Amino acid sequence: MTMTQKAIKIATTKIIGSSQRGTRGVDTTTTARSSSLMRGAIKGQQRWYDQRSSSSRKSSVSFKTRSASRRSPVVHATADDGYKVAVLGAAGGIGQSLSLLLKMNPMISDLALYDVGAIVKGVAVDLSHCNTASTVNGYCGNEELGQALKGCDLVIIPAGVPRKPGMTRDDLFSINAGIVRDLTQGVADHCPNAVVAIISNPVNSTVPIACEVMKKSGTFDKRKILGVTTLDIVRSDEFVSTLKGLDVNDVDVPVIGGHAGITILPLLSQTFPQTSFSKKETEDLTVRIQNAGTEVVEAKAGGGSATLSMAYAAARMGEAILRGLSGESDVYECSYVSSDIVPDMPYFATKCKFGKDGIEEVMPIGDITAYEQEWLDKLKPELKAQIDKGIAFVADAP
């Protein structure tokens, strides 16, 4: 089936799905709310995992799996002609939660779970018992990587070690760089046209590594590789809405730069809806967003880094990518990509428009304040060093 046929099929499925919800007695309060969680990022779309509890904005995502008609309001499509998505590192903390969220996405027909840990096969069997439309298969070890990747439209990579207290993301480089290099080589060999979304840290370096691998293989397409920085936006939206008493469904804070420490730059001056912050609020929020990952690492006290919020953020990013591939317009997310928006920064996170071929357009930074400009000036040398480290890792390889 061609991509255009897929797009038509998915669009039809969505229309049928909406009308089903209207006629089968699903909680209409819930479905009405479900259109707004990511309004700032991807405007006006119904989102399958945006089922917020009515009791409190702070409540977690709540799937009301059974309506009066005993039909799930969450999954309502037959995804036989949907997309194939692979999760590489699917047995891990992020990988398992992300796979569950992807299993609930009606745009996906085929979910491939890959890991070097043998438990991945069991994770796939477990997930395959969920009565949603997609099929799930588990693949373990390098000899099965090709099977997992063959025919993929989207590959999401959370493989690698997470941080422990006291570590920076850059400290993970020595292990994760090689993992991302080898997995990207797999993508180049088996599904070079897939969009690749990299979660494995240090994202500032692993994305350049993936791009260099693709370049060496002659399969590089800058529209197809991105670093997932969505968690920085998710956190910013949550922190700002809490501080300001705003409906989190309406808040959108662009976050630019990279994904480590001071390279994370929230543009609070561009918060939607327009919101004013005192100098202290701006300073405190900026630093908290930059260190939010460390907040989780310290709270987990040696048990790893963010997994659940990361899986949620990656599911949102994955959905944006698939909506773009399916031909929807007006799909935007900040992501870390090959870019010429900032001079001398070959990779940079800004808002991107997603379309039928992946990243359709990298948007400019826009107007920023003197305070934000100060941070931008400060982050550039650090980000550049991490980019160069990634590029050198592949270039210097024998």
Ligand SMILES: NC(=O)c1ccc[n+]([C@@H]2O[C@H](COP(=O)([O-])OP(=O)(O)OC[C@H]3O[C@@H](n4cnc5c(N)ncnc54)[C@H](O)[C@@H]3O)[C@@H](O)[C@H]2O)c1
């Ligand atoms: N981008 C972000 O915002 C963000 C946020 C949180 C964590 N992370 C990163 O995500 C990564 C994963 O975190 P986690 O908490 O899920 O870790 P985890 O240890 O729970 O899981 C990692 C998984 O990767 C697997 N793995 C290791 N080498 C592999 C290989 N060569 N091929 C396939 N799978 C392999 C492991 O077996 C494990 O199942 C870490 O690098 C972490 O720093 C990124």
